[in-house]
Every structure is written in structure tokens, then in C-alpha cells.
Amino acid sequence: MTQPRTAEQIRRSRNRMLGLALAAFVVLVFFISIAKMG
Amino acid sequence: MTTTIHPPATPLPADWRDLIALTKPRVMSLVIFTGLCGLIAAPERIHPVLAFTAILCIAMGAGGAAALNQWWEADIDAEMKRTAGRPLPQGRLDRTTARDFAGILCAASVFLMGFAVSWLAAAILAVSIVYYAVVYTIWLKPRTPQNIVIGGGAGAFPPLIGWVAATGDITLMPVVLFAIIFFWTPPHFWALALFVKSDYAKVGIPMMPVVAGEKSTRRQILVYALLLLPLSIVPWWIGGAHAIYGASALVLSTLFLALSVRVGLRERTGPDDSMKPEKQLFAYSVIYLFALFAALVVDRFVVI
Numbered sequence: 621m622t623q624p625r626t627a628e629q630i631r632r633s634r635n636r637m638l639g640l641a642l643a644a645f646v647v648l649v650f651f652i653s654i655a656k657m658g
Numbered sequence: 659m660t661t662t663i664h665p666p667a668t669p670l671p672a673d674w675r676d677l678i679a680l681t682k683p684r685v686m687s688l689v690i691f692t693g694l695c696g697l698i699a700a701p702e703r704i705h706p707v708l709a710f711t712a713i714l715c716i717a718m719g720a721g722g723a724a725a726l727n728q729w730w731e732a733d734i735d736a737e738m739k740r741t742a743g744r745p746l747p748q749g750r751l752d753r754t755t756a757r758d759f760a761g762i763l764c765a766a767s768v769f770l771m772g773f774a775v776s777w778l779a780a781a782i783l784a785v786s787i788v789y790y791a792v793v794y795t796i797w798l799k800p801r802t803p804q805n806i807v808i809g810g811g812a813g814a815f816p817p818l819i820g821w822v823a824a825t826g827d828i829t830l831m832p833v834v835l836f837a838i839i840f841f842w843t844p845p846h847f848w849a850l851a852l853f854v855k856s857d858y859a860k861v862g863i864p865m866m867p868v869v870a871g872e873k874s875t876r877r878q879i880l881v882y883a884l885l886l887l888p889l890s891i892v893p894w895w896i897g898g899a900h901a902i903y904g905a906s907a908l909v910l911s912t913l914f915l916a917l918s919v920r921v922g923l924r925e926r927t928g929p930d931d932s933m934k935p936e937k938q939l940f941a942y943s944v945i946y947l948f949a950l951f952a953a954l955v956v957d958r959f960v961v962i
Contacts, residue, residue, distance in 0.1 A: 630673045637674040648711065652774045655705040 672755045676745035680728055680756055681721030681763070688947060689720040689816045695951035696817030696835055699899075699958050700824035708775050712823035715771035716816050719783045722763030723812070726791040729756040738857040764791075771823070779823040786815035800862070803869040806851075810843030811836075817951070831898035834889070835954075839947070841886045845879040845918055846943040852876075852921070853933040853940075872926060879939075880922030887911040890950060899957050906953035914946050 693716040736747035745751040772780035794809030814836045821832035851865040858865040866875045890911045894904030917939045
């Protein structure tokens, strides 16, 4: 049986996902800028 | 509106998996697919990064609208077996987080689409979000049994948005694609409503089988399936697609009609009726839309 996750674990996992999403957004904006220039 | 079902003793922070569940990922897969097909089937090409961005925006907009829907209907969802396991009725998320998440997704999708791809596509995306979250969820769904018919327009927007993202304007072909999904929605949803009728009746949602009765709903499923058959061939007829699409549409829609005839002409045998034909029609309706739009894309690249 899996242990229920603590609030700290949930928060850490959510912050990691948010960080990844923001990083992906920055990369996307970079590539969009290049595509628009082309 | 307050959610009273299963609130945890000590509120936990929102888990990202619950936020993803709020966007109805399974429904979104069909939205992404039809949007992508609209974009690929369009006669003009755009930069792959911009195409990816357009599809991402369609997905974010659909996810945001779905989250707004769940935020508004949390109380109703808690009463229905099919939806009681969702994050809000289960108390795994608080409503403010859900609303804020939905709002950010919707706003970000429209502005990103506008700045990166096309403001016309962004405007249609904004209309589709308002149509689903306000016109369908808040206004029509609790008021009229025609909710699915009129609200079906919300799900019909993705190929239109994909097409406009690629070409920058609206022509007859994307409007026909819109109409195909519009006419597909009532038989798809009413087949589901027939076998979860008691759920809808319990929460007072005036779905067609609850208000007009099963017999009338079955006849209307048949009417929409009959209209869908010629409509699905229109892209071929107007020259927007070739023979591969035309033949596929004819076969797929004939089978759709055959399953609808089976549902349309039968009656529930009793309380123990397994509703197999209705379940088969519902399952096939999903395959039908995937296959029809896949045929459109294949047809675009393979010309006989």
C-alpha cells in the first residue's frame, strides 16, 4: 500500500511542475520569436 | 455555491494531478485532435512552432473552459455517480484555486494565440470559451433540454480555430467541419444520457431523456444521424476534400446511422436492460469523429 502524501510533498511536486511549465513557456516564447522573424 | 462532499479534515495544497484532472484530459484529446486536423487540412502551411503554439492554445482554452465548468458545477457533480470522483466534489481542491487556475489558462490561451498566431483565431477561441463556460454551462444546461444541441457548438470550434490559425481567414470548408461536429454532438451525448438518465434526473439537469422521454430522444438521435450522413460528405462535394475522405465519410456515417437506427427504433426492455446498443453508439461516436477527421488529413496528403 502506498503512503498518503504529506502537504510538503504535494507542495514540492506542484512547485516543480510549475517551474517546468514556466521554463517550457520561456523556451516556447523564444522559438515563437524566431519563427515570427522568419 | 459551496461544496460539502468529503472535505478533508486538514486541507492539503492542490496537487498538480488534480489540476490536470480539472481540464478533462480525455475530452481534450478529441479537441486537440480535431483542432490539429483542421490546421493540417487547411490549404496553407504555417511555421511548425506556430502550429504547435496554436494547438497548445486550443488545448489550454479547452482545458480552462472545462475547469470553469467543473468549478461552476461542483455541487451537481457531487450528486452524480459519473462525476462524484472529480477533484472538487472529493474536496481534493478548493474552489478558489480551481477558478483561478481556469481563469489563467483561458486568458493565457487567448493572448498567446493572438500574439503568436492570429488575432482572428484568438477571437474565435475566446468566443468558444465563453460559449462553453457561460452560454452552455451556466445558461443553457440547467434550463433547456436543447442544451446539448445549442451547446454542441462549443465543441465544434477546434477545427475552425485550427483552420483559421493556418490560413488567417474563414471559408466554407472550416464552417462545414464546424457543422459536422455540431450535428454529431446530440446523438453522441443523448446516447450517453440514455444510460445515465437517472443521474441527470436526480440533480435536475433537463437532459432530453429526462424531459421529453426516451422515445422522443431516440427519434431525435435518429434524425441527427440522418442529417449527419449527407453533411459529412459535403467537404468532398464542395471540393474541400478528395475521394479518400468521401469514401471514408460515407462508410463511417452509414455505420453511425445503422447504430443510431438500432437505438432509435428500440425501447428499454425493463429496469434490467443493459442498454448495450446505446453504449455501443456512444463508444462508436467517439471513434467516428477521430476516424472522420483522420481521413480528412490522410486525404490531404494522399491524392488518388
